[in-house]
Amino acid sequence: MIIAVDGPTASGKGTIAKALAAHFGLSHLDTGLLYRAVGRQVFLNGGNPDDPADALAACTFADTLLNDPELRTEESGGYASRVSIHPAVRAALLARQQAFANQPGGAVLDGRDIATVIAPHADAKLFVTASVSARAMRRWVEMKGFGLDVERAAIEADLEARDERDRNRAEAPLRQADGAVLLDTSNLAKEMAVAMAIALVEKQVARG
Numbered sequence: 647m648i649i650a651v652d653g654p655t656a657s658g659k660g661t662i663a664k665a666l667a668a669h670f671g672l673s674h675l676d677t678g679l680l681y682r683a684v685g686r687q688v689f690l691n692g693g694n695p696d697d698p699a700d701a702l703a704a705c706t707f708a709d710t711l712l713n714d715p716e717l718r719t720e721e722s723g724g725y726a727s728r729v730s731i732h733p734a735v736r737a738a739l740l741a742r743q744q745a746f747a748n749q750p751g752g753a754v755l756d757g758r759d760i761a762t763v764i765a766p767h768a769d770a771k772l773f774v775t776a777s778v779s780a781r782a783m784r785r786w787v788e789m790k791g792f793g794l795d796v797e798r799a800a801i802e803a804d805l806e807a808r809d810e811r812d813r814n815r816a817e818a819p820l821r822q823a824d825g826a827v828l829l830d831t832s833n834l835a836k837e838m839a840v841a842m843a844i845a846l847v848e849k850q851v852a853r854g
């Protein structure tokens with residue numbers, strides 16, 4: 647069974663995807679991490695994330711980079727969003743994601759274009775979203791937990807800029823795929839969001 651989970655940043659899609667993988671006994675891939683690694687590698691190379699050649703050169707990052715805690719920062723998210731607009735970067739990461747999706751038994755993948763590009767044949771497709779203020783609040787609480795003191799307004803502005811770029815890019819823009827079910831987590835506690843996601847997947851799979 648392949649489960650595609652798409653949605654904007656801090657919508658809860660990563661938490662939901664991880665929980666779905668545990669519930670259904672499937673492997674999980676956070677595809678945003680791949681774009682974050684490319685962004686980070688551009689930075690380490692001293693390159694420019696807006697330059698397609700610099701961004702493409704960074705796609706050969708070492709797998710150990712995927713464990714770098716720096717990838718979790720807002721800065722890396724911004725870099726990831728900038729490198730991800732280049733078609734050559736998306737093409738370079740395509741085979742790896744498709745191979746993961748099509749592994750025996752299936753998988754759960756979360757990102758922006760899982761149901762539209764990577765695995766349009768997925769058995770279940772969720773589009774997880776939440777209001778900008780709810781998402782900024784979650785990110786702020788998360789950062790506080792890391793001991794980082796960041797203005798909530800700055801986080802909100804950053805999320806909006808990233809959403810804008812992800813939704814309006816020419817290649818694989820963030821959008822709800824045909825057949826994807828919307829799950830708005832704005833007013834849902836984590837446990838409730840996960841329970842609803844499981845129920846939605848079961849319903850889609852039963853329908854076939």
Ligand code: C5P
Binds near residue numbers: 655679760808
């Ligand atoms: O999900 P996350 O916030 O880690 O993703 C970082 C950035 O990577 C996103 O803002 C988006 O621009 C890009 N991305 C993408 N396609 C994916 C996953 C992430 O373009 N499948």
